[in-house]
Amino acid sequence: MALVVQKYGGSSVADTESVKRVAHRIVGTQRAGDDVVVVVSAMGDTTDELVDMAGEITDSPPQREMDILLTAGERISMSLLAMAIHELGASAMSFTGQQAGLITDDVYGHAKILAVAPERIKAALRDGHIAIIAGFQGVHVATNDVTTLGRGGSDTTAVALAAGLEADVCEIYTDVDGVFTADPRIAPRARKIGRITYEEMLELAASGAKVVAERAAEYARRYHVPLHVRSSFSCEEGTWILGSYDEGDAPVEAPIISGVAHDNSQAKITVVGVPDVPGMAARIFEVVADAGVNLDMIVQNVSADASGLTDISFTLPADQGDTAMSAIYAVQGEIGYGRRLYNDQIGKLSLVGAGMKTSPGVSARFFGALRDAGINIEMISTSEIRISVVTRQDQLATGVEAIHTAFGLDAKQIEAVVYAGTGR
Ligand code: ASP
Numbered sequence: 001m002a003l004v005v006q007k008y009g010g011s012s013v014a015d016t017e018s019v020k021r022v023a024h025r026i027v028g029t030q031r032a033g034d035d036v037v038v039v040v041s042a043m044g045d046t047t048d049e050l051v052d053m054a055g056e057i058t059d060s061p062p063q064r065e066m067d068i069l070l071t072a073g074e075r076i077s078m079s080l081l082a083m084a085i086h087e088l089g090a091s092a093m094s095f096t097g098q099q100a101g102l103i104t105d106d107v108y109g110h111a112k113i114l115a116v117a118p119e120r121i122k123a124a125l126r127d128g129h130i131a132i133i134a135g136f137q138g139v140h141v142a143t144n145d146v147t148t149l150g151r152g153g154s155d156t157t158a159v160a161l162a163a164g165l166e167a168d169v170c171e172i173y174t175d176v177d178g179v180f181t182a183d184p185r186i187a188p189r190a191r192k193i194g195r196i197t198y199e200e201m202l203e204l205a206a207s208g209a210k211v212v213a214e215r216a217a218e219y220a221r222r223y224h225v226p227l228h229v230r231s232s233f234s235c236e237e238g239t240w241i242l243g244s245y246d247e248g249d250a251p252v253e254a255p256i257i258s259g260v261a262h263d264n265s266q267a268k269i270t271v272v273g274v275p276d277v278p279g280m281a282a283r284i285f286e287v288v289a290d291a292g293v294n295l296d297m298i299v300q301n302v303s304a305d306a307s308g309l310t311d312i313s314f315t316l317p318a319d320q321g322d323t324a325m326s327a328i329y330a331v332q333g334e335i336g337y338g339r340r341l342y343n344d345q346i347g348k349l350s351l352v353g354a355g356m357k358t359s360p361g362v363s364a365r366f367f368g369a370l371r372d373a374g375i376n377i378e379m380i381s382t383s384e385i386r387i388s389v390v391t392r393q394d395q396l397a398t399g400v401e402a403i404h405t406a407f408g409l410d411a412k413q414i415e416a417v418v419y420a421g422t423g424r
């Protein structure tokens, strides 16, 4: 008998028919002899619809109220799912994040899990229930206020509970058959990856792959939670995410490249004409950090002439663009830079693979493929196991396919099925 944590994403529970279908799957797992804990997302695009509704009322909703609003989506799906399980003759109890013991800090909208105290979940399992937990939410340790973990945070709830309960596996059910070598919505010839390491998954997620949330991958790595990403619409074996390629029943050799990720949710800010003296970059990034902005790539161009000025560019999530631009504007007098430029028509393309660090020629092939596809590069950044570039947003899809092909990742026949989901 194993303890299995299953997470179902919004597209797997988009309507009541889907809720019933998922209930069958869950009850099947329990009848096969396992203890089952389920984490569920809000139905379909409910969370986006709630965000839109708030936006029809105000441009700046109080963050505390926003979090209470958004947690409602998951409460709907968890209770309906518990009812559907009862209809099948099994017993289930649903719990909010607070009831499940997910203790967080008080950063509304992006709360971090500080502790997991799943006593009620353990008791429910002991009594023979299936425990269903609302994803993406917790409770602030001091105020008892409801918090959310950030968009896509149900994955993190599932991994945190799997760690807290010492589950044997955390299954992430989604609308594709696993993690693919690229997003099949953009690169139809993408191949399913059988096994991948936490490090690689983390880089893919940080580079825009949405199949597993970045924080969930990070949490899984820290607590060594075995993840199995698979489809709720098929019975196919999905992708296993583990510590190394030597783990599991049949160890395999590490591939050089795991996949290609893309991200079109970023924007680029350039601060033009910054005095080229110590402390200026520090000042810019201080004010941006104080505004709570998450930076990604940074480039400083040394002044070409003897002007004594330099340009600093960086990328950030486009939805933080206004915040960052105002923060920088506020120190224009102090720093004495020339002007600020903003561009949200950019895309980020990344190639990820742990074998990259020991294989020569990866960069040459990467940049050659972009050249052959006629794609101009605006920024470059690398890690040991990743190369990323910023391109024009309208060239991103072409770039993904070109790189996918250049590294021999294309499947001979189309194997990716996108079962559901609007990709919203
Ligand atoms: N419902 C939340 C969202 O759409 C959390 C999740 O789906 O993981 O972001």
Ligand code: MG
Residues within 6 Å of the ligand: 009, 010, 041, 042, 044, 047, 152
């Ligand atoms: Mg969702």
